[in-house]
Amino acid sequence: MNPHLESIHRLAKRIGYSIRLMEVCGTHTMTAFRSGLRSLLPTNVALLSGPGCPVCVTPDDFVDRAIAIARRPDAIVTTFGDLLRVPGTESSLERERARGADIRVVYSALDALALAAKHPDRKIVFLGVGFETTAPTVAWAIRKAARLRQGFGGQARDAGNFMVLSAHRTMPPAMTALLRGGEVAIDGFLCPGHVSAIIGTRPYEFISRDHALPCVVAGFEADDMLAAIAMLLKQLAENRAQVENQYTRGVSADGNLEAQAIMAEVFEPCDAEWRGLGTIAASGLGIRQVYRAHDAQVMLAPQPCVQSEKRSACLCGDVLRGAKLPTACPLFRTVCTPETPVGACMVSSEGACAAYYRYGV
């Protein structure tokens, strides 16, 4: 048997009580389900999925505003793939594309920047979705566009047609909100690997300190996750609450300082709404005033045609908080499937509902 799994079973037996660990990373959700590791855990250890999927936590209003922009004949909307099928209040980007809107899937904000150079007569709007792993790459593209406009390096090239509609969010405030909410009992956190590659391990220290919860940063392979779970259980068995790093090949205590600097230069914290968690103070990343020429919200002021309203039957919010399992949702598998998704958690490849549907419990 895998040595980590052996430790997990031994420690879980020693601890005895029911343990609930939460991961807050879309990659962890995927790995945990695809590898089947959840079913190998002892019966008293549960691994919950939290709000770790950036597409899933993006509220309907953002999709509605993106659609409003896509409906402009002068706009090309560029997006990461899994946002395409997320339903807004009454449409989706995929549906708008079928109706003739120019919406293109890109792998990177750099692709959008290249498109802006290629189509100077169009407005290229990049939909900025993602946590701290992605935000620095988008910040870099915004800064590059600004520098091009200012003629850095001797050639002025107008990249004023490159804009970002930011839905970027940061993870530590959401973790606090979950704990303050007190709705779901959590005994320890598996911290995201690549977000931590950027922000380091220090931002989690307040969780261990103020909430007496063990936190372990985990890599993205199943073996990494098992090792991290074992480390969490060891802390619980020894009555410790510390931040530990399992993913040493990806993460240092300080993180990536250059990436943090770029994020801070282009973005500033703002209040942001999370599907399922409501508005969390200082949890979003807004584009700073000095870069407002590249802020699609400021420059284009998209007005959704519909009032964003809560669709009562969809339980994505509860699923994202870890309060309900996808199987508790009345729409799961009946109306809501990967082919005909109702909520974001089913659309995104990193969503808990999609994972449950594909891989079962």
Add this chain to the structure above:
Amino acid sequence: MDGVRRTAVVSLVKDPRVGDYVLLHAGFAIRKWSEEDVREYNEIMRDVDRSGGPLPAVS
């Protein structure tokens, strides 16, 4: 990696050199891996292949 080539921006890592191993995300290198990191990763992937057990290789 396994024959796949990608173009990436390396401004976010310190002192990038040809031959360095890097972690890629959305068109950017976000972290350099040391020789030991690469070895650790290869070990994990080897164990996965060998065991053929409940931990299939994540592609």
